[in-house]
Amino acid sequence: MVAFTGKTFPIQGIPSDAKLKTKTIPYAPGLPSRHDISEFFFSDDPLKKKQWTLMVLAMNRFKALGVEKKFSYFQVAGIHAYPLQPWDGAEPPPKDPEDPKKLPRGANPYRGYCQHNTITFPTWHRPYMLLFKRLIWEHMKEVIAEWSLEFAQAAEWEEAADTWRLPYWDWARKQKYNEKYSLPEILTFDFVTVYPPKNPEGLSQVTNPFYEFRNPETENGKPDGVSRTFGNMPEGKTQWNIPDNPKGLPWSKYSATSRYGLFSNDGKNFTGLEGVNSFNETNNIFSHVDENWYNPYNPDRKDRDKLFQPPGTLADSINRLFKKYTDSWETFASTK
Template identity: 35%
Template sequence: MLSHGLFGLCSVLSILVARTTAAELTAAGLPILDLQRDTEAYYAIIGVQTGRDSDTGYRPARLEIDDLQKDVVAFSLYIQALQAFADADNSDPLSYFQVAGIHGRPYIPWNNFNQVAGAGPGTSAFGGYCIHNSIVFPVWHRPYVALFEQVIAMHAQAIAKTYTGPQATIFQSAADTLRVPYWDWAANSQMPAVVSQQTVHITTPNGDQEVSNPLYSYKFKQALDPNLFPGGGLADSMQTFRSDNANAALAAGNLMDRTWLALTKSKSWNDIATTATSGTSIEGIHNDIHGYVGGTSSYMTFLDWSAFDPIFWLHHANVDRLFAMWQAANPSAFITVPKTNPGTFTIIPGSLDNIATGLTPFTSSQLGQTYNPTSSRYLSYFGYSYPGLNDWNVTAKQLKSNVIQQIYSSYDPNGIFGKRDVHQTSGSTLQLRGGFTPGAKSKEWSIGIAVDKFDVGGDGFFLRFFVSGVPQDPQDWFINDDCLGSIQVMPTPHSGHGPFPVLMEYDELSLIREVAKAGHDPEDVHAVARFLEKNLEWRVQKLDGTVVPTKQVPSLIITVQDEEVTFPTDNTELPTYGKKTLHPDITKGKAGGYVRSRRR
């Protein structure tokens, strides 16, 4: 078991200084502390400072992983830095093992933060620091990915200095602007090719070489302590792995459609940020990616294991990017209505989340100044940007216009302002919704979903939806063409086996494609309602593939609704949505169907 003392900054600095000079740490944007104060010190996440222009506000962009790979110099540095990160000893608080462990397992304190009373292994309290099903979900993960990026930058700076001759300047310049990449799963619903390659070709200080690919898998240094990683299965593996059916599941997930609806329909922070409120949220789509990549039994499927898989960081950089796009398109939106927090390692369940909620264990100063939603609100606080989010040379109004145009060009499956050359045209509504023009109005149909995250004995589960019959073999459900979509319900990481609180999760799935494929006019309410009443079905399936009778999930509420959407006359404004009209007869009488007295 790792001792609490290992998480003090003294151990951080003693390990770092042994292999990196103070000047290199400063160049990488990392804090240098007085070792005499180490018992009071915290590791400060201040963002990578190199490559920034303090006069103009310019910050280097995080690039899509395929674009980063095209830059041989930057990609070579990233791969070597990620490998150095993964190679660090488990006892190093800035090792991959411990940084990944912040998200869930091994449920041990990090960065000088102690557990709240009653939390920790052996109890029914929540484990890990990660915040899910909460309005602070996106801004908790922002400093988390920034921490990952900060350590990558530290290693990249050290590695760049090992190049000599003409390469020295080139690699140093690349190290200064290097930021972690993202995977845009909304535009390309396949895992990046590079994450499935066991080796990659890069330029090292010793020339071009084929090296082990740290994006393929994280290899554990030693057998995991069964007290901290119980249960066999994943705990018995010495390296991370993914579902063999990941790409098929991703392709069937309608990710562009879901992302488009989240970015365009959500007008309040609470709606876009979390599954704790109704509608399509960034968190809900995020959950699905975990399930599609992880399948029934691999690391990404489980919140308390997922950060060990290197694809986690590509995924969460994209979650951060999409949320930043929504922020730019809704510049005045912020947390206004507090919501309860489900509880974490350091947050008591039932606490109210607001603009001052402490995002432990992330601190912005060496004295332990904890981040909160206000101090984690903008990318500029952390020293990076994304393509198309250059906020330093434009007004907020112009940035909003630019980003909305980017949302249309990247994710609009309707093709209102022109078709695009995108990867995900197969199965997209783009092929099914012809005739839409700027300023047009239409009725859009969707499924509303509400369920208690812990309603299947505290285990994670999938909700599968069908419109043309349910395949006999449950193993075929998630990749079958008749499956209109799946929702992965991910209980907050926890120790013990209950009792669990009631923690409702909400989501939406679009029915636009199914209505169009069936040849129905969405304006013909009677015809669409009768079609869905006859054909819409749903099933509950645990992560290991076990089918759960729907009647054994008493909290489940499935509704069908329509909304009138009005498209703008140009691509600088988002569509507007009218009031939802519920159609209770479509699901009434079915297990999990609409019952007026059960609405939450």
């Protein structure tokens, strides 16, 4: 990783030679674009196979860093939530307010740095994801350097890294592998195959970084050891312990992310709607949101239904929120 000696780390994107040339989309022709994560999995495209390989190897390096390192996956992911520790010299993240109803309008009603339920939510998340993308890209570059390739071959892999962008998951589209609204297929495998220069036909049984996150701190201190629970970090790193949720969720007893929802201490309930199937509930709720709007008019009024017009689907509602700022779908969809 590139050393930084300033007071705070400057969040920057992946360098690109693409220039701002037009006033309409695309603003910078030739700028690499993001792809659905499923496009990388099982792809026969030479460039995507290289990008897939680099992404998997880089993510595994990223996630293996000790919890005390500022640029570890643990700490960078922790910016968004637990263990609720200061990052990069910033003030400690806010705690849950005692009475969210007494907060001024627009204030964040939740703990942590993330600006949930505030107008700055999008502008907070964009640089946060930019940080993730940049760190993964830097790990990609280190992977290539460690291969010690000939100039021509190294150039091909460098191009793959430089044109890679953080993939996305379109949760509102049915997955091709099962024709259902479900998780991308890549999230269902413990191990995957990659295609490094020395194994162009495929190197199998590589840990799939998209399957889970496991505590990099182990009982014996070795990379292949048994992961410690998140509430039992080794000596000298206990400030990174993750406590149980005040409502009784035993985060400290876990050593990795769960695939089936987190059970509370009463042994009867888990977080979320249906654990690993929450996306089904989400799709159902969002697609029927226009049918369940509250009608504010008095139920005794005969013209009640005529007076109230539901604002439509979630997409319609969001578009209405921004209609004063965007006069076309082109500008609404823009990230300029």
